[in-house]
Amino acid sequence: MKKKFKLQDLDCANCAAKMEERIKKISGVNDASVSFMTQKLVLDADDGRFEEILDEVVRVCAKVEPDCVIIR
Amino acid sequence: MSGKQKKTLYRIITAGVIYILLLVLHFAGALEKLPYKAIECLLFLVPYIIVGYDVIARAVKNISHGEVFDENFLMLIATVAAFAIGEYTEAVAVMLLYQVGELFQSYAVGKSRKSISDMMDIVPEYANIEEDGELVQVDPDDVEIDSVIVIKPGERVPLDGVVTEGESMLDTAALTGESVPRRVAPGDSIVSGCINGSGILKVRVIRAFEDSTVTRILELVENAASKKAKTENFITRFAKYYTPVVTILALLLAVIPPLAAGGDWGDWIKRACIFLVISCPCALVISVPLGFFGGIGAASRAGVLVKGSNYLEEMAKLGTVVFDKTGTLTNGVFKVTEIVPKSMRSDELLELAALCEAYSNHPIALSIQEAYGRSPQTDRVRNAEELSGKGVAADIDGQLIFAGNGRLMADSGVAFDQVSSGGTVVHVARKDEYLGYIVISDTVKDGVMEAVSAVRAAGAKCVMLTGDRKEAAESVSEKLGLDGYHAELLPGDKVAEVEKLLRDDGTLAFVGDGINDAPVLARADVGIAMGSMGSDAAIEAADIVIMDDDLNKIPVTVNIARKTVKIVRENIVFALGVKFAVMLLGALGHADLWLAVFADVGVSVIAILNSLRMLKTR
Numbered sequence: 001m002k003k004k005f006k007l008q009d010l011d012c013a014n015c016a017a018k019m020e021e022r023i024k025k026i027s028g029v030n031d032a033s034v035s036f037m038t039q040k041l042v043l044d045a046d047d048g049r050f051e052e053i054l055d056e057v058v059r060v061c062a063k064v065e066p067d068c069v070i071i072r
Numbered sequence: 073m074s075g076k077q078k079k080t081l082y083r084i085i086t087a088g089v090i091y092i093l094l095l096v097l098h099f100a101g102a103l104e105k106l107p108y109k110a111i112e113c114l115l116f117l118v119p120y121i122i123v124g125y126d127v128i129a130r131a132v133k134n135i136s137h138g139e140v141f142d143e144n145f146l147m148l149i150a151t152v153a154a155f156a157i158g159e160y161t162e163a164v165a166v167m168l169l170y171q172v173g174e175l176f177q178s179y180a181v182g183k184s185r186k187s188i189s190d191m192m193d194i195v196p197e198y199a200n201i202e203e204d205g206e207l208v209q210v211d212p213d214d215v216e217i218d219s220v221i222v223i224k225p226g227e228r229v230p231l232d233g234v235v236t237e238g239e240s241m242l243d244t245a246a247l248t249g250e251s252v253p254r255r256v257a258p259g260d261s262i263v264s265g266c267i268n269g270s271g272i273l274k275v276r277v278i279r280a281f282e283d284s285t286v287t288r289i290l291e292l293v294e295n296a297a298s299k300k301a302k303t304e305n306f307i308t309r310f311a312k313y314y315t316p317v318v319t320i321l322a323l324l325l326a327v328i329p330p331l332a333a334g335g336d337w338g339d340w341i342k343r344a345c346i347f348l349v350i351s352c353p354c355a356l357v358i359s360v361p362l363g364f365f366g367g368i369g370a371a372s373r374a375g376v377l378v379k380g381s382n383y384l385e386e387m388a389k390l391g392t393v394v395f396d397k398t399g400t401l402t403n404g405v406f407k408v409t410e411i412v413p414k415s416m417r418s419d420e421l422l423e424l425a426a427l428c429e430a431y432s433n434h435p436i437a438l439s440i441q442e443a444y445g446r447s448p449q450t451d452r453v454r455n456a457e458e459l460s461g462k463g464v465a466a467d468i469d470g471q472l473i474f475a476g477n478g479r480l481m482a483d484s485g486v487a488f489d490q491v492s493s494g495g496t497v498v499h500v501a502r503k504d505e506y507l508g509y510i511v512i513s514d515t516v517k518d519g520v521m522e523a524v525s526a527v528r529a530a531g532a533k534c535v536m537l538t539g540d541r542k543e544a545a546e547s548v549s550e551k552l553g554l555d556g557y558h559a560e561l562l563p564g565d566k567v568a569e570v571e572k573l574l575r576d577d578g579t580l581a582f583v584g585d586g587i588n589d590a591p592v593l594a595r596a597d598v599g600i601a602m603g604s605m606g607s608d609a610a611i612e613a614a615d616i617v618i619m620d621d622d623l624n625k626i627p628v629t630v631n632i633a634r635k636t637v638k639i640v641r642e643n644i645v646f647a648l649g650v651k652f653a654v655m656l657l658g659a660l661g662h663a664d665l666w667l668a669v670f671a672d673v674g675v676s677v678i679a680i681l682n683s684l685r686m687l688k689t690r
Contacts, residue, residue, distance in 0.1 A: 012143070013357040013358040014311055016357075017357060036358070036361060037181075037185060037362060038365075039185070063139070064139070066130060066133050
């Protein structure tokens with residue numbers, strides 16, 4: 001399943017790149033893209049565990065950029 | 073400015089004022105009279121903490137998460153180290169300027185983001201529905217297929233549909249970049265995102281909002297940011313190594329010279345701080361995607377949807393454009409292009425042919441009827457007979473007339489001209505007297521000639537592929553001055569030809585109407601489709617969609633792509649150049665922290681401003 005999320009207060013382009021890299025490493029994530037320009041996260045992950053994976057994504061992002069909020 | 077940015081601005085101003093006061097006192101020598109140096113340090117800590125507390129907080133938080141190479145953390149170390157060696161004024165200045173730069177950066181990026189989204193501001197906010205004789209505004213999302221909506225003058229068309237009542241001019245500029253309004257009348261289909269002119273239209277909705285043209289286009293443009301150009305990926309990879317490497321160099325610089333050569337610790341720590349301040353690759357990480365984003369924005373303003381910055385990058389290296397013939401270069405509509413009578417006037421010959429073909433509905437007959445332009449007086453026609461594979465014969469005004477191909481002429485014993493032509497030749501004879509011939513051929517689209525020469529002027533070859541006959545292909549190719557053509561190809565052959573051409577240098581772009589060309593569009597480096605105002609198949613299959621089917625947009629896109637790539641390159645060279653130069657000067661002891669801050673945020677700001685030029689591109 002592929003879903004798009006808005007990212008609030010994503011202020012640092014380098015963090016966006018770091019977030020993308022970390023999210024891609026989460027198991028169950030097929031593909032992910034964090035766009036600093038559009039302030040969006042496109043997450044492609046396994047259907048069954050999507051919510052669970054999304055929780056993990058939120059955790060990972062908070063580590064990289066505490067200010068940035070994923071609007072679910 | 074957002075609330076967060078305003079808050080940062082106030083902090084910068086407050087800290088700035090305190091800092092300047094302290095600076096005045098410092099240079100007036102007033103601070104030296106303080107009994108302890110520590111008091112001076114504490115005084116300078118006040119503006120430092122006011123302006124930098126969020127950086128400090130984030131640094132602490134991130135280091136607890138194990139983020140060693142975090143820019144906040146490195147900035148914190150650099151400034152704390154400067155405090156430790158007694159460079160109070162510089163430490164505060166570095167933090168202050170860093171925040172100014174960050175603020176400006178966030179402002180500029182926000183601004184460009186907004187100007188791009190404004191440009192793509194084609195989302196309709198409401199639809200008018202008639203309920204009990206009154207107009208009600210509803211969310212376009214709630215309108216069902218087949219309901220009738222009313223579009224008032226000046227309103228945006230909210231949903232795709234067919235006009236049932238009313239006439240108006242539609243401004244399609246937001247979708248196609250085309251400035252001439254399009255006339256619509258009952259029966260015409262219209263797409264969402266256009267702006268209605270002066271008439272009131274009633275429209276039957278044919279697609280739900282989530283499938284409408286506007287929604288699809290917006291999705292395409294938003295997703296474009298996720299298909300990254302090679303340069304962008306390179307920068308991301310580079311950034312990953314850049315920060316750790318620079319940080320380690322800083323560490324070595326601080327420790328080795330004093331230990332090995334007995335240098336002054338304070339001096340070498342200061343030099344190391346310069347490295348730490350320069351260690352953020354922000355200038356590149358922001359300006360490169362921003363440049364591409366601006367390029368995609370500029371293209372969409374010209375009516376060209378680019379589905380990813382990688383395609384924009386490819387277009388800059390365009391080497392060959394492969395065109396599909398029918399529907400792309402030519403109209404795919406057969407028209408009378410030549411009338412060559414032997415003894416009578418052209419219109420007389422055309423009239424005879426039209427009468428002869430009056431009862432036929434063969435495509436050729438229809439083209440002749442269309443050229444004739446009047447309804448033929450069928451009472452003059454008797455015994456019309458279709459001779460399959462050859463043509464027609466009929467008695468007109470009592471005389472036997474033949475109209476057909478060479479075989480018909482030969483069979484009827486008529487001595488006729490051998491014509492070699494790109495089109496279909498219809499010979500006309502009265503019994504055994506040859507009257508002349510009419511050529512019917514596909515016509516080249518308007519503007520294609522200019523487009524082809526502009527593409528060639530941009531340094532790319534133009535090649536045509538077609539399933540059509542060789543003669544037809546040759547005549548189009550000659551007319552347009554193409555670099556080559558391949559005719560009589562089956563759909564599979566087209567892929568094979570494209571694969572052969574892919575071996576040539578440069579990007580290969582395939583241009584087609586997108587309906588039968590999906591495999592070829594996919595195989596080419598860049599597949600360009602004619603969107604013809606929202607044909608689903610075309611928009612899906614292609615990498616670049618020309619919304620108004622105007623091939624002249626290809627050279628326009630190439631120019632935008634080249635400008636984008638140029639700006640991106642300038643930024644990379646400039647940012648890395650300045651950073652390395654300042655690092656070198658810093659290591660040799662010729663730079664101070666001010667210069668380092670410039671190499672960090674100053675360079676970012678300049679690179680962002682350079683990328684912003686892309687937004688102004690027409």
